Amino acid sequence: MKENYIRMAHGAGGRMMNELIRTLFVPPLDNEYLRQMADAARIQIADLGAHIAISTDSFVIRPLFFPGGNIGSLAVHGTVNDLAMSGARPLWLTASFILEEGLDIETLERVVRAMAEAAHEAGVQIVAGDTKVVERGHGDGIYINTTGFGVVPDGIVIGPERIRPGDIVLLSGSVGDHGIAVLSQREGLAFETELLSDSAPLNGLVEALLAAAPHTHCLRDPTRGGLAAALNELAGAACVGIEIEEAAVPVRPAVAAACEMLGFDPLTVANEGKLVAFVPPEEADEALAALRSHPLGQEAVRIGFATEEHPGLVLARTHIGGRRVVDMPTGELLPRIC
Amino acid sequence: MKENYIRMAHGAGGRMMNELIRTLFVPPLDNEYLRQMADAARIQIADLGAHIAISTDSFVIRPLFFPGGNIGSLAVHGTVNDLAMSGARPLWLTASFILEEGLDIETLERVVRAMAEAAHEAGVQIVAGDTKVVERGHGDGIYINTTGFGVVPDGIVIGPERIRPGDIVLLSGSVGDHGIAVLSQREGLAFETELLSDSAPLNGLVEALLAAAPHTHCLRDPTRGGLAAALNELAGAACVGIEIEEAAVPVRPAVAAACEMLGFDPLTVANEGKLVAFVPPEEADEALAALRSHPLGQEAVRIGFATEEHPGLVLARTHIGGRRVVDMPTGELLPRIC
Numbered sequence: 114m115k116e117n118y119i120r121m122a123h124g125a126g127g128r129m130m131n132e133l134i135r136t137l138f139v140p141p142l143d144n145e146y147l148r149q150m151a152d153a154a155r156i157q158i159a160d161l162g163a164h165i166a167i168s169t170d171s172f173v174i175r176p177l178f179f180p181g182g183n184i185g186s187l188a189v190h191g192t193v194n195d196l197a198m199s200g201a202r203p204l205w206l207t208a209s210f211i212l213e214e215g216l217d218i219e220t221l222e223r224v225v226r227a228m229a230e231a232a233h234e235a236g237v238q239i240v241a242g243d244t245k246v247v248e249r250g251h252g253d254g255i256y257i258n259t260t261g262f263g264v265v266p267d268g269i270v271i272g273p274e275r276i277r278p279g280d281i282v283l284l285s286g287s288v289g290d291h292g293i294a295v296l297s298q299r300e301g302l303a304f305e306t307e308l309l310s311d312s313a314p315l316n317g318l319v320e321a322l323l324a325a326a327p328h329t330h331c332l333r334d335p336t337r338g339g340l341a342a343a344l345n346e347l348a349g350a351a352c353v354g355i356e357i358e359e360a361a362v363p364v365r366p367a368v369a370a371a372c373e374m375l376g377f378d379p380l381t382v383a384n385e386g387k388l389v390a391f392v393p394p395e396e397a398d399e400a401l402a403a404l405r406s407h408p409l410g411q412e413a414v415r416i417g418f419a420t421e422e423h424p425g426l427v428l429a430r431t432h433i434g435g436r437r438v439v440d441m442p443t444g445e446l447l448p449r450i451c
Numbered sequence: 452m453k454e455n456y457i458r459m460a461h462g463a464g465g466r467m468m469n470e471l472i473r474t475l476f477v478p479p480l481d482n483e484y485l486r487q488m489a490d491a492a493r494i495q496i497a498d499l500g501a502h503i504a505i506s507t508d509s510f511v512i513r514p515l516f517f518p519g520g521n522i523g524s525l526a527v528h529g530t531v532n533d534l535a536m537s538g539a540r541p542l543w544l545t546a547s548f549i550l551e552e553g554l555d556i557e558t559l560e561r562v563v564r565a566m567a568e569a570a571h572e573a574g575v576q577i578v579a580g581d582t583k584v585v586e587r588g589h590g591d592g593i594y595i596n597t598t599g600f601g602v603v604p605d606g607i608v609i610g611p612e613r614i615r616p617g618d619i620v621l622l623s624g625s626v627g628d629h630g631i632a633v634l635s636q637r638e639g640l641a642f643e644t645e646l647l648s649d650s651a652p653l654n655g656l657v658e659a660l661l662a663a664a665p666h667t668h669c670l671r672d673p674t675r676g677g678l679a680a681a682l683n684e685l686a687g688a689a690c691v692g693i694e695i696e697e698a699a700v701p702v703r704p705a706v707a708a709a710c711e712m713l714g715f716d717p718l719t720v721a722n723e724g725k726l727v728a729f730v731p732p733e734e735a736d737e738a739l740a741a742l743r744s745h746p747l748g749q750e751a752v753r754i755g756f757a758t759e760e761h762p763g764l765v766l767a768r769t770h771i772g773g774r775r776v777v778d779m780p781t782g783e784l785l786p787r788i789c
Binding site for chain 2: 123
């Protein structure tokens with residue numbers, strides 16, 4: 114059924130969002146860069162021989178402050194990570210604010226300071242900005258767009274089209290921390306141990322990984338729609354099957370408990386400081402060791418592999434030995450999680 | 452008095468917005484690029500010898516469709532123009548959407564098609580995108596961020612710091628068309644002749660200008676806050692005085708009549724397809740001829756000059772021969788005009 118109106122699910126990172134992008138945005142705007150369907154567009158600057166990466170993201174997370182971060186730090190991490198996933202060294206960000214009339218200025222100050230700190234930590238500069246104000250009831254405090262620009266080192270070519278059957282799939286740590294931390298803040302859920310968002314800049318981790326495994330084929334940070342959406346997108350784009358070991362995917366007890374209670378699959382919950390890497394088998398051990406040697410990848414694990422069987426499909430070996438299809442998430446999931 | 456809350460005027464392009472940017476955003480984020488306070492940041496890519504320009508803008512215009520354009524075409528023109536004002540050749544744009552739940556999809560389709568057409572006309576590609584959805588009552592149909600990247604041709608150095616006393620100030624056509632066209636749509640004002648927004652991509656006009664007057668010192672498109680805000684910003688940044696001939700500034704009869712009725716100064720009303728150029732006197736005739744030879748600059752005029760007297764101040768010779776201070780606009784003016 115063709116939808117006539119925008120629904121929350123159109124922004125949730127799952128099937129409906131994908132369809133909206135494929136049917137409504139891409140056809141009129143079509144060009145070779147959009148067709149890459151990557152986290153960042155990879156562009157060759159004519160005459161310079163350099164490849165640059167460009168990525169954009171708007172942040173509408175609710176609430177503005179959550180355990181482990183806020184909209185400001187998240188807006189920097191999100192775009193730094195999208196650039197890093199293309200193999201680029203993130204260099205410059207722009208920041209554009211849509212403020213709601215009546216926002217208290219101290220809140221804005223805290224958010225801008227958090228952006229400055231996050232940018233400093235990630236080694237990027239915020240080089241241009243914009244501020245708009247909308248009337249009360251037409252915004253929600255602060256929305257931020259960050260757009261990032263980086264340079265791809267010579268010889269690095271990373272993208273879904275490079276994935277090959279036999280590639281090993283690595284995951285840099287536990288899944289679902291961001292989504293559940295934000296949800297707990299929003300809904301007032303309490304956990305026995307404090308659960309923090311994993312929001313973090315992944316460019317240092319990627320640098321360590323690529324130094325050890327320079328032939329890494331593809332990187333992706335599983336944000337909206339979680340690991341399930343990321344793997345499904347890549348299986349589709351690369352036209353391979355992906356098989357993962359469900360028991361190998363690290364899930365913190367608090368996340369597992371919250372998902373159990375709320376009926377969520379942890380594989381569909383958003384992350385903001387994790388990556389999956391597709392690495393040729395001969396570099397997989399070095400890649401895993403490099404991830405584990407970095408503070409943000411200490412819990413990195415091998416979760417599966419790409420296969421020429423069942424192209425486009427993601428299968429998980431379950432705890433009890435069966436296989437289930439890991440579907441592209443549908444519906445609303447967790448709205449406004451980033 | 453220090454403000455505690457965001458007000459509509461903080462987004463209106465005048466004194467309050469300037470102060471917010473200078474006091475709240477720039478200090479924590481400080482770097483050499485932000486300090487340029489230009490329409491686009493000009494950045495040297497190390498090792499490549501190339502200068503790139505980066506600019507960002509979020510569009511929250513109300514209503515989404517107005518005489519002469521819509522939020523989609525405007526979002527392309529606005530960022531293309533900011534890049535062009537730095538002397539850059541605009542090449543790539545990103546587009547990020549914040550959609551309100553319940554938006555009808557046909558409206559979105561019309562806007563995206565308009566973006567595609569505007570991008571095609573301006574010769575730029577939209578290379579990356581993002582879509583977020585917020586609940587009803589937390590948006591206003593469609594907000595769009597566009598961020599643009601361009602390459603500055605060798606030898607072109609354009610910026611407020613290059614303005615010199617004696618520079619001739621050129622204006623590419625009539626002022627206030629965009630602001631009054633949008634306002635008329637919003638408020639249901641009727642004019643005897645239809646008034647259209649001047650929204651247009653200025654990169655072609657800039658190219659023609661720079662071919663004829665390669666030593667052009669500074670360019671600025673007078674958007675929010677109009678010609679008055681643009682000239683005041685430049686007088687302050689360049690530490691020069693600016694003197695203009697009020698009678699020389701073209702104002703269409705419908706705009707003049709609407710301003711008279713509403714108590715606006717046409718110099719403070721937004722434009723989206725006009726530029727002011729600061730040109731050394733020896734290239735002024737060629738510059739003016741080049742502007743006039745382009746379809747978007749047919750009504751270009753010489754409106755004044757920069758002077759070492761009264762630095763930071765903009766003065767206008769009035770119709771009756773006196774001089775008045777053209778102040779930085781304060782207060783709300785026309786909210787959500789772009």
